[in-house]
Amino acid sequence: MLNIAFPKGRLGERVRELFSKAGYKFEGLENPERKLIFYNAQNDMRCFRVKPFDVSVYVERGAADIGVAGRDILLERDPDVYELMDLKTGLCKMAVAALNDFRDDPEKVLRVATEFPEIAKKYYAGLGRDIDIIYLRGSVEIAPVLGLSDVIVDIVETGSTLKANNLKIVSVISELSARLIANKSAYKFKGEIINQIMKGLSQVS
Amino acid sequence: MSATFENLRRLYKNYxxxxxxxxxxxEYDFYTKNKQSLISQGVLTFTDVNGKLxxxxxxxxxxxxxxxxxIEGLTQKFFYDEKVYRISKNDNAFKEITQIGIEAAGYVNDYVICEVLELALKSLEIMAHGRDYVLDVSDLGILKNFIPEDNSHEILNLIAAKNIDELKKFPDVNKNLIELVKLKPDIENLEADLKNIxxxxxxxxxxxxxxxxxxxxGRNIxxxxxxxxxxxxxxxxxxxGYxxxxxxCVLSGGQYDIxxxxxxYKNSRAIGFAVYADLLNKIGTQENNYDADVLIIYDENISVSKITACVQKYINQNLSVCVQKIIPDNFKYRELVKLNA
Known part of the structure; x- marks a missing residue:
């Protein structure tokens, strides 16, 4: 049996549609309610819905053979998995944003609020910039408004949240999208069916 | 598990x-001198009685x-079965890891390389206990010609993740590198395929x-x-190896001439591998499902000789036995025997 980890939430809905179009439907997945595991008996598969941040954990540890995770989570967690395919959905950016009138003073340590500390550290290390990371678990946009941080490193989809809070993009770190990932060991032994899924997905994504 | 280790040791001895x-x-000094050659980043240190680190x-x-x-022409062949101490990536703390492996150093030619690869495959076969296993093989000598100097670290990470979509975004990544990463795993037309790429x-x-x-x-390679x-x-x-x-991966190795x-050792070459034996615990075995085959609970008034006789009966049947006055919490057994006076 092939085990597949899907992210919960909006991205999960898009991924479900994509798999469905590629011919892989899971019974009851359109109306999951409280259920977490769904079967596709025809292809001997089952999928389960987990928090987007946890998909890579399930795959890296082999509880799922494959999964769909945002590139943001892969950059942040750096799991030892195969990143087999860009599904070209869930498109957004990892960006640095600040208040509209922000001026970067290079003499000061930059205070960075983010949900993605590893991505932020790596990006500023590349620039040789000293930073102070402020790790938040959400509503990061509020940090510069309240003076908690100078900038934020966060996912930007349409930019409307930034706009509503008088923020602007200062620089783009990376383009993001959903990726099909696979456990390295599982890919050795279930490669045939995984490649078949990839072929199906490439025709609809 | 110990039988598996014994079989591995016998395999290496036989060769x-x-x-x-x-x-x-x-001595810690040894690692500071060879820092570049160390796979693990952290070293667990202490001061010995003479004040030496x-x-x-x-x-x-x-x-x-x-x-x-x-010594010219001599291949020195060793195997080891040791505990090492490394930082685990998952929880960023030191872990004790059991490592079994072999090293062949000194005179190393194609024969020696084949022998080590064969031993790697046979080690996997022993550890797999009838499950499927596979040895992934690559050649850094070929691969390095295609890795640009700039961003080499990042590019190697993308190669390891088979991340073709991101590799394509690097302007100086040669399309042949991508073909190489996508190469079919079977070895039938390997020479021609490789030459083309x-x-x-x-x-x-x-x-x-x-x-x-x-x-x-065959397909194990x-x-x-x-x-x-x-x-x-x-x-x-x-x-x-997987x-x-x-x-x-449960086995990892290669040539380390550099x-x-x-x-x-200016005129030497070397090749070896290590088996990560602790990972074998991840395969659930039947024998671990029970604390004992038989749990014997005895009454206060029963004679010692009766208990001993009962224990012996099951031991003679090659079953494991645990004798207790009461049933321990969370104790799993196949059979419960109550001895009453």
Whole structure:
């Protein structure tokens, strides 16, 4: 049996549609309610819905053979998995944003609020910039408004949240999208069916 | 589990590898000198009674290599079964890891490389206990020609993740590198396929020759150029072994000529591998499902000889027995026997 980890939430809905179009439907997945595991008996598969941040954990540890995770989570967690395919959905950016009138003073340590500390550290290390990371678990946009941080490193989809809070993009770190990932060991032994899924997905994504 | 280890040790002995038994500690100074050659970043240190800074071994290879003798034409063959101490990536804390492996150093030619690959495959077979297993093989000698100097670290990470979509975004990544990473794993037309992609005849021939000698292992050998490893340590052929049902690689190794030469053995080459034996615990076995086959609960008034006789009866049937006055919490048994007076 092939085990597949899907992210919960909006991205999960898009991924479900994509798999469905590629011919892989899971019974009851359109109306999951409280259920977490769904079967596709025809292809001997089952999928389960987990928090987007946890998909890579399930795959890296082999509880799922494959999964769909945002590139943001892969950059942040750096799991030892195969990143087999860009599904070209869930498109957004990892960006640095600040208040509209922000001026970067290079003499000061930059205070960075983010949900993605590893991505932020790596990006500023590349620039040789000293930073102070402020790790938040959400509503990061509020940090510069309240003076908690100078900038934020966060996912930007349409930019409307930034706009509503008088923020602007200062620089783009990376383009993001959903990726099909696979456990390295599982890919050795279930490669045939995984490649078949990839072929199906490439025709609809 | 111990039977598996015993079988591995016997395998290496049968091929003329002698056991290398080493102390638990090494002077810390040794690792600072060879920092570049260390796979693990952290070293667990302590001060010994003379005030000297010592380290618990994070690695076995370096300690073996430093003791070899360089004699022309001689291949020195060792195997080891040791505990090492490394930082685990998952929880960023030191972990004790059991490592079993072999090293062949000194005179290393194609034969020696084939022998080590064969031993890697046979080790996997022993550990797999009838499950599927596979040895991924790659050649850094071929791969390195295609890796641009800029961003090499990032590019190697993308290769290891088979991340073709991101690799394509690098302007200086050659399309042949992508073809190499996508290469079919089977070894039927390896030489021709490789020559077409790489254009390098000599390297392709050399690699294919070695692989051809292992044809009898069939689909257990997987050519996979996404198999990469630290280029400060390894050169030439590298490989990683996987067993169905274990989510991580259980065996890893390769040629490390650069390392041995950096340690002063200018005319030597070396190849070896390590088995991550602790991972074998991830395959659930039937025998671990019970604390004991039989749990015997006895009444206060029963004679010692009766209890002993009952225990002996089950022991003679080759079953494990636990005698208790009461049933312990969370104790799992196949059969419960109550002895009443």
């Amino acid at each position: 003329g590898y002698s056991r290398y038994k080493m102390g638990k500690f090494e 010592m380290a618990l071994k994070p690695d076995v290879t370096l300690s073996i290599i430093k003791h070899i003798r360089e 790489t254009g390098c005849k000599i390297e392709s021939e050399k690699f294919s020759d070695i692989i051809n000698n292992l044809k009898s292992f 997987n050519i996979d150029f996404s198999t990469v490893n630290d280029m400060n340590y390894y050169n030439g052929i590298i490989f990683k 067993i169905s049902g274990i989510p991580e 390392l041995i030469q950096r340690m002063g």
